[in-house]
Amino acid sequence: xxxxxxxxxxxxxxxxxxxxxxxxxxxxxxxxxxxxxxxxxxxxxxxxxxxxxxxxxxxxxxxxxxxxxxxxxxxxxxxxxxxxxxxxxxxxxxxxxxxxxxxxxxxxxxxxxxxxxxxxxxxxxxxxxxxxxxxxxxxxxxxx
Amino acid sequence: xxxxxxxxxxxxxxxxxxxxxxxxxxxxxxxxxxxxxxxxxxxxxxxxxxxxxxxxxxxxxxxxxxxxxxxxxxxxxxxxxxxxxxxxxxxxxxxxxxxxxxxxxxxxxxxxxxxxxxxxxxxxxxxxxxxxxxxxxxxxxxxxxxxxxxxxxxxxxxxxxxxxxxxxxxxxxxxxxxxxxxxxxxxxxxxxxxxxxxxxxxxxxxxxxxxxxxxxxxxxxxxxxxxxxxxxxxxxxxxxxxxxxxxxxxxxxxxxxxxxxxxxxxxxxxxxxxxxxxxxxxxxxxxxxxxxxxxxxxxxxxxxxxxxxxxxxxxxxxxxxxxxxxxxxxxxxxxxxxxxxxxxxxxxxxxxxxxxxxxxxxxxxxxxxxxxxxxxxxxxxxxxxxxxxxxxxxxxxxxxxxxxxxxxxxxxxx
Numbered sequence: 001x002x003x004x005x006x007x008x009x010x011x012x013x014x015x016x017x018x019x020x021x022x023x024x025x026x027x028x029x030x031x032x033x034x035x036x037x038x039x040x041x042x043x044x045x046x047x048x049x050x051x052x053x054x055x056x057x058x059x060x061x062x063x064x065x066x067x068x069x070x071x072x073x074x075x076x077x078x079x080x081x082x083x084x085x086x087x088x089x090x091x092x093x094x095x096x097x098x099x100x101x102x103x104x105x106x107x108x109x110x111x112x113x114x115x116x117x118x119x120x121x122x123x124x125x126x127x128x129x130x131x132x133x134x135x136x137x138x139x140x141x142x143x144x
Numbered sequence: 145x146x147x148x149x150x151x152x153x154x155x156x157x158x159x160x161x162x163x164x165x166x167x168x169x170x171x172x173x174x175x176x177x178x179x180x181x182x183x184x185x186x187x188x189x190x191x192x193x194x195x196x197x198x199x200x201x202x203x204x205x206x207x208x209x210x211x212x213x214x215x216x217x218x219x220x221x222x223x224x225x226x227x228x229x230x231x232x233x234x235x236x237x238x239x240x241x242x243x244x245x246x247x248x249x250x251x252x253x254x255x256x257x258x259x260x261x262x263x264x265x266x267x268x269x270x271x272x273x274x275x276x277x278x279x280x281x282x283x284x285x286x287x288x289x290x291x292x293x294x295x296x297x298x299x300x301x302x303x304x305x306x307x308x309x310x311x312x313x314x315x316x317x318x319x320x321x322x323x324x325x326x327x328x329x330x331x332x333x334x335x336x337x338x339x340x341x342x343x344x345x346x347x348x349x350x351x352x353x354x355x356x357x358x359x360x361x362x363x364x365x366x367x368x369x370x371x372x373x374x375x376x377x378x379x380x381x382x383x384x385x386x387x388x389x390x391x392x393x394x395x396x397x398x399x400x401x402x403x404x405x406x407x408x409x410x411x412x413x414x415x416x417x418x419x420x421x422x423x424x425x426x427x428x429x430x431x432x433x434x435x436x437x438x439x440x441x442x443x444x445x446x447x448x449x450x451x452x453x454x455x456x457x458x459x460x461x462x463x464x465x466x467x468x469x470x471x472x473x474x475x476x477x478x479x480x481x482x483x484x485x486x487x488x489x490x491x492x493x494x495x496x497x498x499x500x501x502x503x504x505x506x507x508x509x510x511x512x513x514x515x516x517x518x519x520x521x522x523x524x525x526x527x528x529x530x531x532x533x534x535x536x537x538x539x540x541x542x543x544x545x546x547x548x549x550x551x552x553x554x555x556x557x558x
Contacts, residue, residue, distance in 0.1 A: 022172065022505050023505075023556065026501075026502065026505065026556060027556055030498075030556060030557060054496065054497045054500075054512060054513040054514075054528060055495060055497045075495055076495035076497040076498050077494075077498050077557060078498050078501050078502075079497065079498075
């Protein structure tokens, strides 16, 4: 049976529990950032950009059989690693689940600061945009 | 560590650091290494205490009441104006207008002098290295009045192209508005000569002194600039207070900015007689506490001596420049001959934000990004830099920590 968002969040928290130091945590994030497939250039269009003050995130959504999928990329590697985790958590779920996701795992793994309002890295804007897309797809659903 | 402290009995780095309570903080379990001084400087105890003393002992509105508290507050507020006058070498204390900061000072000039003196077809000359605060007000003004905004290009080493400057200057140039020192590159511009040339074609000159006020000797009479704007918080003073200097003849001739109390002599429903300078431009209750505390900041600088501070900061800059050169892939952006104590750099293949995050984890505060100078970043073909900027309380050991922190960050990212 498919995992719920909260279950994936728990898995991530679990893997972070083995990482003791900040160095290990960030090296892990950098590693998964590097593993996230690079978004093809033709998908990196102006309308897919989520502009932070410093780094840029490209977010490409799709909606297939009632499930929302996300692909993303960033020019900064730590943000890309965090983006990769957020995609792992939110992609391949129904709009309702995505809208309701509280993403508390970010706090539990000590990365909450990156979602804070003061961080100008576009990550917070990306989460908002993911939920916006989910809401838009939900509306399409209701019309159907 | 190398020892190149200036030869002054008072100038003792240990004592200086003791005066800044925040330097005792730890960040992520590491002692704070604060290298973001070009964004804002930390405050000595005397500044913090001056704010507290005002609210504890003589909080009252200025220039209004005749009770004792009002007199004390007014006296302290005006003493600060005199301290600023001495700090920048202004001829008259009335030429010192308190603002919220550099940005407000520049906007004040754009809205008052600009609207009264610029007409369609006139030219405003700025440079490619300007902070957005010295671009946006002029672009807006030029759009509104159908004037032309012209830009002095920056050379590869981060200096202004003076030959281009001379070509751009013409009798149509009404205003030259340039940074005294660049916040993103550190370049100190040869403003004295530039002002002289601008005056020859009849242009008025505004200097953005946000970065220079704390590092350079400022003598507005000697420079002969028409306006000079700076911020309190970058000279170890409080946020929310700044200064606009203007030559009295120009200030007297300009229309007013904000209307309200304090800036008037007499009001009827038919007519208003405006107050004299500087009050004409200080409508409403001013930021009394921070204006008073600004004097404490200037006194701090005077105590250690600008020349000694400058000498020490230059030693920090030279040491940091030499040390950073050994970091693999590092390119310094801005290698002008004359620089204030800041270094902007990029590291090949790495995003400045990643470096900033990993330095922060090690307790090292730097600025990353475009430094509110996007046109300048574009000119260098980059989206941002890492910037380390040094103040009087920074040490050679801290520069060593920056270098080792960078090496660690690079290792983690590659």
